[in-house]
Amino acid sequence: MRAKQLKLIWFDPLLSDNESDRSQSLVQAVRYHLENYGLAFAHCADMDSVYQEAMVSIAASKMQDVRALVLLNADFAQNCAVAHYLRAVAPGVCLVARTPDYKEQTLMHALQSGVDAYFSGTVSPYFLSTLLFSRMRAAGLALPSSTQAEARPMPDYGWCFAEQAWAIVSPDGKRVRLTSSERGFILTIVQQPDMCASHDVLIDHLWPDTQNAKEGGRERMNVMMSRLRQKFKRKGLELPIRALHGNGYMFYGPFLEQRYS
Template sequence: MTDNHPPSAHSITPPPHVFVLEDNTELRQDILLPALREHGFQVQGAATATELYRTMLTQHVDMIVLDVGLPDEDGFSVARHLRTISDIGIVVLTGHTDRQHQLDALKSGADFYLPKPVDLDVLAITLKNLARRIPSKQHAHKPQPQHKPSTATHWRLEAGGWRLVSPRGKSVVLTASEQCVTTTLATERGSPVSRDLLIRALSRNVYDFDPHRLEMMIHRLRRKVLANTGETLPLITVRGSGYLFTCDGDSSVLSS
């Protein structure tokens, strides 16, 4: 379940977009989201890491309030993954108060660590302080758009899935394996695709297919796209589930 309220029309600049990743529905919907909204943030929330990754494919998120205990992925793992793909601000919330837990959160890439039950005013001030530093990172990247992840819906598969076109119109010719993986992901239209399903699409004999080959293929595809377009391919690893990717394409590519 998500909750998203757009910024008011009279705002000079849009307020920071905060995503609350917390699996406790009452805490998320009845306490955290309303409180942050009252403090002037644009807020959105979900219970699973998969929902966060899906949101980040189509929306810019400035900061995340991250619970450690999630149903589909450890919060520290989420923080580490986010650090590899963005400069998003990360505030970890956890019921653990021991020093090692705090160190683990910070080592995973969190900017701040706040214990539960969290003081809502402290959380809001922490996010506001963090937001003051985030724009400088974003502006520093504007002259070099190749460092900024591209919006997934503006990527496009053409020529039957053999050519991947970036939002800025740069093309990458795909190999047979890359074409198979990208079209399989694209046909799911933003839903995670398991590694097993991708392996079955790639090989008739799934038992002889080394899963590490798939991971290496994804890694090389990301590097290839970045090298050829200067843009980051928004093909996201969903821990414990597989991969997530969405793009535009003609009916011959995206037909089920």
């Protein structure tokens, strides 16, 4: 019998905007992490899509399979309206919403609409994943027992730099030495607020004085990524960097910041 696939509804109108690299990067990063735990994603770019997704699940008597809904919309009023509706039709769903600020009136409005947890401003993919898991646990929503994540559990500690960032150390202590370009590449990614860097940002950091860098920069990064993968593979490691579908690259997994000893 095929294992039941649980669902996460992600409401973010910016996902339909090709120019919204930050929104695209965040959803892709969280998706990489949560799909390991058996959560299927349903992307909704407008309120009608959210309601339709919920009604399909209700009609199929599978609303209990919807474990969480992330309200990433910048329009706080729409977030509250969606939360109020979902709380009525699916009382057990975990609702996490973005708020414009942490003012008491704003948070009261969110909580009264049925929101379980909230955040404001820019957050990292790892923080958002942790927030979702925390609220799902609090609501008694167990995750599937047979998952990729169980086979490869997340460590209690993370990756870190060593030797003034001329080497990177895996959570289990394996050390990989880096060339100057590889060092700059990884440093640039992890120093971004959400550990996601666009191609243009990486090219500007790696080859700032090259006139035609942008023309050949992506190809040079592809070659660098290929060599890095092989270098990590020889150490029995998987490179903790993922390509973001033409937008750039993301560091995947826990990282211990500012450790360069």
